[in-house]
Amino acid sequence: MSRGKSICNVLKTIRKQVADANDIKYEPRECDYEGECRGTCPACEAEVKYISQQLDLRRQLGKAVAIVGISAGLSALTASASTPIGIDKNQTPQKPPKTAKQGKTNSTGCENEKVLRVGEVVVQEAIKPDTSEVFGIVEQMPVFRGGQTKLMEYLDKNIKYPKELEQNGVQGRVVVNFVVEKNGSISEVKVIKGLHPLLDKEAARVVSSMPKWMPGKQNGTTVRVKYTLPITFKLK
Template sequence: MEPKKNPQLDLKRNSLLYFFVGMTLVLLMAYLALEWKTYYKADSWDVSQNVDEDLTENATIVKIKLPDPPKPEIQTPPKIEIAEDDEKVEETVIKSDEVNQETEIAKVEDVVVAEDDIPEEIPFVLIENAPVFPGCENEKTEKDKRACFQSQMLKHIRKNFQYPEMAQEMGLEGRVSVIFTVQTDGSIGNIRLRGPHESLESEAARIISKLPRLTPGKQRGTAVKVPYSIPITFKLN
């Protein structure tokens, strides 16, 4: 069966050729447009020819006379006057303090011996003879007496311990740090407390106030004040 259209009349047959011819023409026209040059017509007169020569002014030269520089001042050297001699001063002879054969030696009875400088208060861990708790006098060594002191302190606290009712109702617990001083007569004084609540501190102070009279601590045979610290723990079951 033959096609109805004539293949010689098909427009798409030479479309690629037409495209390249069109592109060539467009590029040629763009090149001519970019390379096209125009020139202004030459003027018939020159601007520089209209300048009047009489308008040129001559610069006036002004001469300014500068002042002369100041002359340096010449300082006159000070006049030296010779003072008269001062009055004669007698020189004092400093005698030597070195001992010689003529120096008298003081007698032994005349020499004053200074007293021992013993502090008024010595901590428990540094004192020579620590305070003695009643019932610990028979301990032989100082170490045993210290251990007995601490043991009796714990027994005293457990024996007299009473948990404050208000602290139980409020659910208060904690540790109260207690510091007290064994006086030179064996009594207890200067009680200092620090705890989580006032009710617990009051109970700790009551327990310490019930301590019996102790044997005071001694340093070189002299009774001195001895501070001692111990914690008291309050804990609900």
């Protein structure tokens, strides 16, 4: 395995350990990046961004965040650069036993080997994701049109604080889950951390009324993506 692929696999292991320690749903995907992936390809960066968002959400909810696996990962990275386990550096490499040739041999003397002529390009078709599946992390996450700033402006402009609660002074954060559909519309709105029934209802209303987002993409294909949004209620 190349040095770059070894680093990629170690980083995936670290991300998996961090996710498991913090009850984050995450399954590393097999790296199909062509070339030396050192954890900086679009897919790896998307996984890092997803886990970072989930850790930030835990902090916002007042939950402890556990960071594990770093020392083990560094050890594995060091090992991948040294002599492979079980091989004596002083041992003389032995040639593999010769076997009877089968099939046809081309002009290079290599059996059943495909030789590319200059200018030929081998194109592998990317695996298209199931567009009916709801993803938690994709290479290109969905975005509110105009970005985070416009999203905050939308929430500030459209949230209506219930008059019934003004005298009680109820303030805090409501966390809402929803799905950004392939056409950018919002569906499956659900409050996962409530504050007060009236505030929960208002948060769900505002999210359901949001204009269409720029949808997420996986391998160039538009897909459905689950998104988590904390909404803060403050008396002005």
